Amino acid sequence: MNKLATFLLGFLFVAGVAQAQEESTESKDNGLTEQKAADGSVKKGCDARGYCWGENVEEAKSKYTFFSDNMKAKNYSKETLDAFDYLYTNAPYIHKNLYIYGLKLYKSLVSSESKKKDAADKDLIVKYEDMVLKLYDDRGKYFGSADKWESEKGKYLYRYYKDRPDFNDNLPTYYDFYHKIAERDGVKTDDSNMSAYVAIVAKLHVAYKKAVQGFNKDPKTKAQKSAILTANSVIENADGKYTDAQIKEYTAKKTAAEKELVNLEANFEANDPEFKKYKSYNEDWLMDEYDFISEIATKNVEIAEAAKKEKDVKAWSRIQTMADKYIMGMLNIDCDFINNKLGAKFKANPEDLATAKKIVGYSIRKKCMDGPYFLQAAEVVYNAEPTPAYANLISGQYIKKGDTDKAIEWKEKAIELYSEDPAKQAETSIDLAKLYNKKGLKSQARAQAYKAVEYDSNIASEAYTFIGDLYMTSFKQCFESSEDNVQEKGCYLAAYDMYKKAGNSSKMAQAQKQFPTKSDVFTLAAKGYAEGKTINVGCWIGGTTTIRLRP
Template identity: 85%
Template sequence: MNRLATFLLGFLLIANFAQAQEEGAAAPDNGLTEQKAADGSVKKGCDARGYCWGESVEETKSKYTFFSDNMKAKNYSQETIDAFNYLYTNTPYIHKNLYIYGLKLYKALLSAESKKKDAADKDLIVKYEDMVLKLYDERGQYFGQAEKWESTKGKYLYRYVKDRPDFDERLPEYYTFYRGIADRDGVKTDDSNMSAYVAIVAKLHISYKKAVQGFNKDPKTKAQKTVILTANSVIENKDGKYTDAQIKEYSAKKAAAEKEIENLSTAFETNDANFKKYKSYNEDWLMDEYDFVSDIAGKNIEIAEAAKKANDVKSWNRIQTMADKYIMGMLDIDCDFINNKLGAKFKADPTDIATAKKIVGYSIRKKCMDGPYFIQAAEVVFTAEPTPAYANLISGQYIKKNDTDKAIEWKEKAIELYSEDPTKQAETSIDLAKLYNKKGLKSQARSQAYKAIEFDSEISKEAYTFIGDLYMGSYKQCFESSEDNVQERGCYLAAYDMYKKAGNSSKMASAQKQFPSKSDIFTLAAKGYGEGKSIKVGCWIGGSTTLRVRP
C-alpha cells in the first residue's frame, strides 16, 4: 500500500505540473503596460488605445462603459455619479475622457441645482463648484497642458468664490493665482481672467485702506501726525513770523515724529493681523497694477483693431474702463501728484525706470505733459526701452518748448528705429523736413522730403507738395531785391513743377498766378528769355525749369 500510494502521489504531481505548463504556455499576454502620467506618477493597466484601467481591469472597464454610456445619454443620475466617483477614486488617470465627461457632469449638476434659486442647496453648489475646479487641476496633472487648464480654471474660479464667506480672507491667494496667469499668458490672457484680476486688485487695496485706517486712528499715531502738521506750518513760515531757531527746533520735532510713526507702524504691523497682511497692497503697488493691466489691455485693443475684431475691441475696452474706474479711481492722481510725489521720488533716483514710466504714463492720461519731469522721465524710459513712439513723443515735447535742435535730434532717432516700417520712416521724414524748414534750413528740408519718397513712394504727393511750398516761400529770401522781373519768378516756376508731380491742381493754379507776365519776358528778351525756353532758377533751389507765362 505504501508503494502504491507513493506511486499515485508522484503521478498526480507530474500530471498537475504538466497541466500548469500547458495552461501557462497557452495563456496570451494581455498587452497591458505601465505608463507615466504628466506629473510623473505611474498609470497601471494601460492598453494600446491609451486607456489605463488600473489593477482591477474588468471591473474598471465595466464601470467606465456604464459611465460613458450614461454621459452620452445625458443621464446625470446618482448611479452615474457613483460610477464616476469609483473611476475618479481608483483610476484618476484612466483617460482624458474621464475629465471631459466629469466636467460636463458636474457643470450640469451645478446648473440644475443653481436653477432652484432660493431652494438650492448652497453646500451642494459649493461642492460641485470645487469639483469643477479640481478636475481642471487634475486633467493637467495627469494629461499635460497644465498651464492651459489653469487658465481655463481661472474663467470659473472668481465666479464661484466671489460670494463665499471666506473670499476676502483669501484675496491674497486669489491674487497670486490670477497674477500668475497674467504673467505667464501676457497679451494672450483671457479677458475674463483679466476682469477677475482687476476686481481682486481693487478689493485688495480696499482691504489695505481699511487696515491703514486702524493704524491712523490709533491715538499715538494721531498725536505724532499732529506734531508733523504743526511743524510743517512753522517750517513753511509763510508769514515770516518764526525765527531760524524756531524753524530748526520744529524741523527736529518733525523728524522725531516721523521716526516715531515709523516705529509705531512696525509695532502695529507686528500686532495687527490685517495691517500685516495687507500693508503691501498700498498706493505704489496699486499704481504698478494699473500700469500692468493697462499695458495688456492696450496691446490687446491694438491687436483686435488691426484684426478688425469688434467684439475683442469691446471686451478689452471694458477691461481698461474697469481699470480706470476701480483702480485709477482709488488713486487721487492729478498734475500735482505727478509733479510733486512722483517727481520727488524720481528726482531722488533719476535711474528709477518704474517711477519714470509712471510719470510718463500718468502725465499723458492726465494731460500733464508740461510738467517739470516729463521729458527727463521719457528719456530715461527711452534709454531702457528705445522705441520710435517714445522718440516721437520726446521730439514733440521739444517742439512745444521751441527747442528745434533737440526736436530734430529725436526725430532722427525715430526714423532710425522705424527701420522695419518704411511707411513710418516716410511720415517721420516729412516731420523732420518741417523742422529743418522751421530752422530755415530749406536745402536740408528738401533733401529729407526726397528721402521720405525713397522710404515709401506713397507719400510722394505730400513730399512734392511740401517741396513746392518751400520754393513758393523762398521769394523774399532769394529774389525780392532782384531787378530781373523774369528771374525773380523762378521760384514759382520751380514750385509749379513740384505741385505738378504731386498732382496738386489747386496749388499749381496758385503758382501760375505768380509766373512772369508776357510783357516781362518781352521786355527782357535780350537776355534770351522766351516762353518755353529753359531758365536757371538760382539761389538755394538751383537747377533749371521751363519758362512759362502767367495765365
C-alpha cells in the same frame, strides 16, 4: 517513491510551467502597461490607444462606454453622474476625454441648478462649481499643460467664488492666483482673468484702507506724521529762508519722527491681524498694479486694432476703463499728486525707473505733461528702455519748449529705432523735415523728405507736396529783389512740378496762379524766354523747370 507518484509529480510540474507561460503570454498579449502621468504618478491598465483603465479594466470600460454614450446624447442624468464618479474615483487618468466630458457635465449641472433661482440648492451648486475647478487642476496633473488649464480655471474661479461668504477673507490667496496667471500669460492673458484681477486688486486696496484706519487715527501716529510734514516743508523750501542750523535741526526731527513711525507701525501690526494681513496693499502697490494692468490692456487693444478684431478691442478697452475707474479712482491722482508726491520721490532719486514710468504714464493720462519732472522722467525711461515712441514723445516736448535742435536730435533717434518699420521711418522723416524747415534749413528739409520716399514710397504724395510747399514759400528768400519777372517765378514753377508728382491738383492750381504772365514772357523774350522753354531755377532750389504761363 513509486513510479506512479513520480509520474504524477512530473506531470503536475510540467502543467504548472505551461499554465504560467500561458498566463504570461496572455498578460503580454493584452498590451496593457503602466505609464507615468504628467505629475509623475502611475497610470495603470494603459492600452495602445492611450486609454488607461486602472485596476478593474472591464468594469472601467463598461462604465466609460455608458458615460460617453450618455454625454454624446446630452443625457445628464443621475446614472451618468454616477458613472462619471466611478471613473473619476477609480481611474482619473483614463483619458483626456474624461475631462472634456466631465467639464461639460458639471458646467451644465451648475447652469441648470442655478436657473432654479429661489428653489436652487446652493450647497449643490457649490459642489458642482468646485468640481469644475478641480477638473481643470486634474487635467493638468494627469495630461500636462498645467499652466494652460490653470488659466482656463481662472475664467470660472472668480465667477464661482465672488459671492461666497468667505470670499473677502481669502482675497490675498485669490490675488496670488490671478497675479501668477497675468504675470505668466502677459499679453496673452484672457480678458476674463484680467477682469477678475482688476476687481480683486480694487477689493484688496479697500481692505487695506479699512485696516489702516485705526493706525492713522492714533494720536501718536498723527503726531509723527505732522512732524515729518513740518520738517519737509522747511527742508524743501530752504532757499535762503532758513539758516543751516534750522535745516539741520529739522532734518534731525524728521529722521527721529520717521524712526518712531516705524516703531508705532510694528507695534500696531503685532496687535492687529487685519493690519498685518493687508498693510502691503497700499498706494504704492496699487500704483504698480495699475501700471501692470494698463500695460497689458493697452498692448491688447493695439493688437486687436491692428487685427481689426472689434470684439477684442471692446473687451480690453473695458478692462482699461475698469482700471481707470476702480483703481485710478481710488488713487485720486491729479497733476498736483504727480508733481508733488511722485515728483518729490523722483527728485530724491532721479534714476528711479519705476517712479519715472509712473510720472510719464500718469502725466499722459491726466494731461499733465507740462509738469516739472515729465521730460526728465521720460528721458530716464528712454535710457533704460529705448523705444521710438519715447523718442518721439521727448522730441514733442522739446518742440513745445521751443528747443528745435533737441527736438531734431530725438527725431533722429526715433528714425533709427524704427529700423524694422519703414512706414514709421518715412512718417517720422516728414516730421524731421518739418523741424529742419522750422529752423530755416530748407535744403536739409528737402533732403529728409526725399529720404522719407526712400523708406516708403507710399508717403510720396505727402513728401512731394511738402517739397512743393518749401518752394512756394521761398519767394522772399530767393527772388523778392529780382527785376526778372520770369526768373522770380521759378520757385512757383518748381513747386508746380512737385505738386504734379504728388498728384495734388488743388496745390497745382495754387502754384499756377503765381506763374509768369504772357506779358512777362513777351517783355523778356530777348533773354530767350518763351512758353515751354527750360529755365534754371536758382537759389537753394537749383535744377531746372519749364516756363508755363499763368492761366
